[in-house]
Amino acid sequence: MKRHILLLVTCLLTAVVPAQNKVSNNVQSQVRKNIPTVYVDANGVMRWSDTRKETSFFGVNYTLPFAHAYRVMGYLGIDRKAAIDRDVYHFARLGLNAYRIHIWDVEISDGKGNLLENEHLELLDYLIFKLQERGIRIVITAQTNFGNGYPERNQPTGGFSYNYDKCAVHSDAEAIAAQEKYIAALVRHVNSYTGYAYKDDPYIVGFEINNEPCHPGTVVETRTYINKMLSALKRAGNRKPVFYNVSHNQHVVEAYYDTAVQGTTYQWYPVGLVSGHARKGNFLPAVDRYDIPFSNLKGFNKKARLVYEFDPADNLYSYLYPATVRTFRSAGFQWITQFAYDPIDMAAYNTEYQTHYLNVAYTPNKALGLMIAAEVAQKVGRGESFGDYPADTLFNDFRVSYVQDLSELNDGEKFYYSNTTQTLPKDVSRLRAIAGCGSSPVVRYEGTGAYWIDKLEDGVWRLEVMPDVVQVSDPFAKPSLDKEVMHIISNAWDMVLDLPDLGKHFQINGLDKDNSRHTAATNGTISALRPGVYLLQREGISASGTWTADTRWQNITLGEYVSPTLHSQPSDLDFIVNHSPVRTVDAGKDLTIQATVAGNEQPDSVIIYTDKISFWNEKNPSIKMNYAGGYTYRAIVPASDIKEGCFRYNIVVCRGDKRQTFPSGVAKSPLDWDYTTATLWETNVVVSTKPLSLLEAGDTGNNLEVYTLPEWSRTNRELIENAPTEKPTLRITFESKDPNPVFFLRRYIKDDISGRPERLAAGRKLCLHVKKMPEGLKAGFITSDGYTYLAPCTAATDDIIRIPLTELRQTNTALLPHAYPVFLDNYFRPQTEIPFRVEKIESLELSFEGTAGKQAEIEIGGIWLE
Structure with missing residues (x-):
């Protein structure tokens, strides 16, 4: 009776809100069918009610x-x-x-x-x-x-x-x-x-x-x-x-x-x-x-x-x-x-x-x-099961790669990739679905948005392309609705398809709302492709099906398309520049500067000015950045322009007679008489023989992280100012209630050392200035393989501990920060031997054991590689 009353009420409401309840009635008619449900069998397995197959x-x-x-x-x-x-x-x-x-x-x-x-x-x-x-x-x-x-x-x-x-x-x-x-x-x-x-x-x-x-x-x-x-x-x-x-x-x-x-x-x-x-x-x-x-x-x-x-x-x-x-x-x-x-x-x-x-x-x-x-x-x-890492990075039809930041599915009919890949599809002639970002052997595309390419029948495909997105700031810092972290840009790029089923010549017809494009591809190239949905049809064939925007296919209709509202789209002369400066380079070496420069239109030019320019100078040196595809611009600063000390610079985006200067983003040029912004990017320039710094105790932005296993502990950091002629030291105190605590200090250093590859390759000893060394201290590195290599530290009379890199040994990797749930193993225990290679260094690690309820202390002046 309640069901009948409900249906009666629904019918009455249809007269008031017809469009809404028309869809409701469709769903009601579907659920009245014998739709399978899910049950749990006596062995704790979820199964479908109709086939009894596992879900x-x-x-x-x-x-x-x-x-x-x-x-x-x-x-x-x-x-x-x-x-x-x-x-x-x-x-x-x-x-x-x-x-x-x-x-x-x-x-x-x-x-x-x-x-x-x-x-x-x-x-x-x-x-x-x-x-x-x-x-x-x-x-x-x-x-x-x-x-x-x-x-x-x-x-x-x-x-x-x-x-x-x-x-x-x-x-x-x-x-x-x-x-x-x-x-x-x-x-x-x-x-x-x-x-x-x-x-x-x-x-x-x-x-x-x-x-x-x-x-x-x-x-x-x-x-x-x-x-x-x-x-x-x-x-x-x-x-x-x-x-x-x-x-x-x-x-x-x-x-x-x-x-x-x-x-x-x-x-x-x-x-x-x-x-x-x-x-x-x-x-x-x-x-x-x-x-x-x-x-x-x-x-x-x-x-x-x-x-x-x-x-x-x-x-x-x-x-x-x-x-x-x-x-x-x-x-x-x-x-x-x-x-x-x-x-x-x-x-x-x-x-x-x-x-x-x-x-x-x-x-x-x-x-x-x-x-x-x-x-x-x-x-x-x-x-x-597929064994232990790194063997399980290849499993069934899948591949994952940290170095390439890539996931792939390649099963013959489906070819999905999360980033640009060189992997060949297993059988390009059998492909029915492609989904990706970037380029692959079957799709060449410089846009940054996702796309889907689905086969509807022989010679007929649906293409869906999302708009570009560029990063503005760190998405995981403190958020605000006044601060974009990612920005959408609806630009047009060529897309080149290499699909035998489509051939080199095919028709392109817009399917989504207000998409009126009707053109043809030349040599597999869709020129100036804008975000949207398109029907692609091989030249010379007649489709057996009726493929329109309203055609239902799988669980969508062909003309459906969703992209962000571009209410925050910048003006034509407003650009975004995303750039991370190289932190340290060797004097006498060229410096490569790369940046993402994005806007509604491509800039006329992108140039670099150093801090040596002035409005009052007759001539001011500049370095033009070269377009490298997509939103990427690149320049090489010759070694002759880089002196020991600090290289400071701006990036200026030019369009017409307008200028926008970064990192501040102000709509002026550093050569304008009223340019007042002093913000610049900086790269430290050092002599090539100088040791490779891994940690400076006095650097407040050193991003040193401290942890305790198996649980958390109380920690305290204190910067100790020593005599005027000595550098400050960092004192860290730990205290834990756990019976056998292990304390860790970690720092991601890859960005600090990437600008000095020759000096890194020449490194032979890990050196630590430790004024107060806890018993059992070990030091070493975590590499791009995710493996940890440590060696014990031996006290030295001059407070400088020197560990030959040949003494580093593969050990368990502490999984830090702490995972949830807390019952999981705190360590990755490698089953495969991978030799230590200095060029793979990504993080610095120090560790030592403590005693429950007692304070443990370490005082560090600096850490470097020589």
Whole structure:
């Protein structure tokens, strides 16, 4: 009867909002069919209800109906449903089949746990409906039990979770009663767009009770809480699988397996969180294994394994997602969802989660890595193993490379790559799908956006091209809606296709809205290609199908296209210059300066001025930067112009009679009479015999990181000013409660030493000025292989420790910063011998052991290579 009443109400609403409910009725007609659902068998394996085959899901978290993302759409004046439409389209293009959300219960509940039928819940309904249109399955985590503010202040909503501390909400009797009422009402809630209660929706796989619960109590108390939640769900009529987080609160882990939950959930943040800057280095050792220490518990293998959140955070690399998902599949996971995908309408700023950053328009290389990871989830079998790193960088039809920052899928029919590659497709004649960034043997393209090239039938292909994106600032620094970190530019580039099925001559017809292009390719070249969607048809053939913008294909229509709104597009004379100066070079050597220079139009010229120029000079020397393709400009400063000391310079972008000077970005030239900006880039110039500096204690920007294993510790840094004739020293104090702590000092030094390759190659000894040396101190390097090489330090009378590089020995690599969950191994233990090579040095490391409860101290003046 309730179902009939619901359908009647839906019909009545159709008269009021016909366009909206027309789509709703389509979905309702689909869900009335015998759509397969997911169940967990007696051996803890998730299977399809119709075929009994194993499932494998891969996707993302995405939070627009709630919290900061919801509010930002309001700040920016953006229709939230239209924003959801845009992002869900890209989920489909990335090949995702899974979506997970932890609901901010404080936004849809009152103080007693009653469910509030408000805009947040209605937007979640709409999102679920749009996901179902694309065939994407859903896991709902019912509650977070914390505030909705981050990165802003919490908003007072009156929700019950605000009445309790996070670590009391699962033990307080009133709080538990509120949760029982809330979770029952949530699963009974009827989605007005699909016509189904959440508990009956075939696209909702199941429910996780809460997000990262806090259980400080006993095993019995924890088990009792879970059982109460299970009973509340059962009374509400839920028959779907229920999942529970087991990667937290390890002291009560037995409780999780002594309940009727059918699945267990885990997270993985393998390189820590919230570093405040982009991390650099080879993190493949950090994602090599996911060993669960309680896998021998009774009942462990009777429950499905899900990853509710994962992300190698604080980096823009594209090689990590496929490697991480490979490891998850080896560990038996069937549901894997990244945290979190940034809504396209706010992704330019990365304000939602400073430490995470993912969007196909703004991080295209990384997003293509995610698309390849979605294929890994389907092609790698549950429990399938590929050995240890570095052997597992090649697995099935996949390849990952840190050195090339590259992920690849190459299976004969699909050829996906996250960055420019020289790899040949296995069989170009059988290709049906290409997705990439940059160039490959079948696509030559200088734009920076992602593209998809899909075969519709013999001789007919669909091409979709995203606009270019350039980096403006570090995406992982403190965010603001007033500070872009990535910038979209809609430029035109030639694209050259080498596909036998298309040939060298084919028609090009625009498919997306307002795209009226109708031209032909010459010798495989699509000239001045702008972002959009195109139908490509080999010359001389007649298509057997009717391919129009409205044609449904897989889970999209051919004319669909989503790109960022270009409301922040710079004027024609406003450029972006992204440049990192070489930090140190040898005198007597040429200096290569490279920069990214991007704008709506190509500049007339890009020149370099040094700090030696003046408005009053008759002549001022300059160096012209040469165009090197794409947005890249390059210049070689001759050795004769570089003197020992410091080389300081500006980069000036010229168009017409206008000038824009960087790094300040001011719309003037350094030769203008009223140019007042003193900001310049700097490169230190030293004699070639000078030792290679790896750490200067007095340098406040030395980026030295300190860590403790197995857990965190109290640390203190103090710069000691010595006698006027002596350099300052850095004193670092550690204290840990762990029984056998190990203390680490690390510094990424690749950028510091890359400008002196000859001096690096000539290095023979690692030298440390240590005024106070802790017992057992070891020093050495981490290389581009991700391997660590250390040697013990021997005290010296002059406080200078000299370690011949020939004494460095391969050892375990400490996986720092700390990974989550904390039960994972803190070390990568290499099984393959790789000889140390000085040219592969990337990071400096010092380590020593301590004693629980006692302070340990080290005082360093400097570290160098001679």
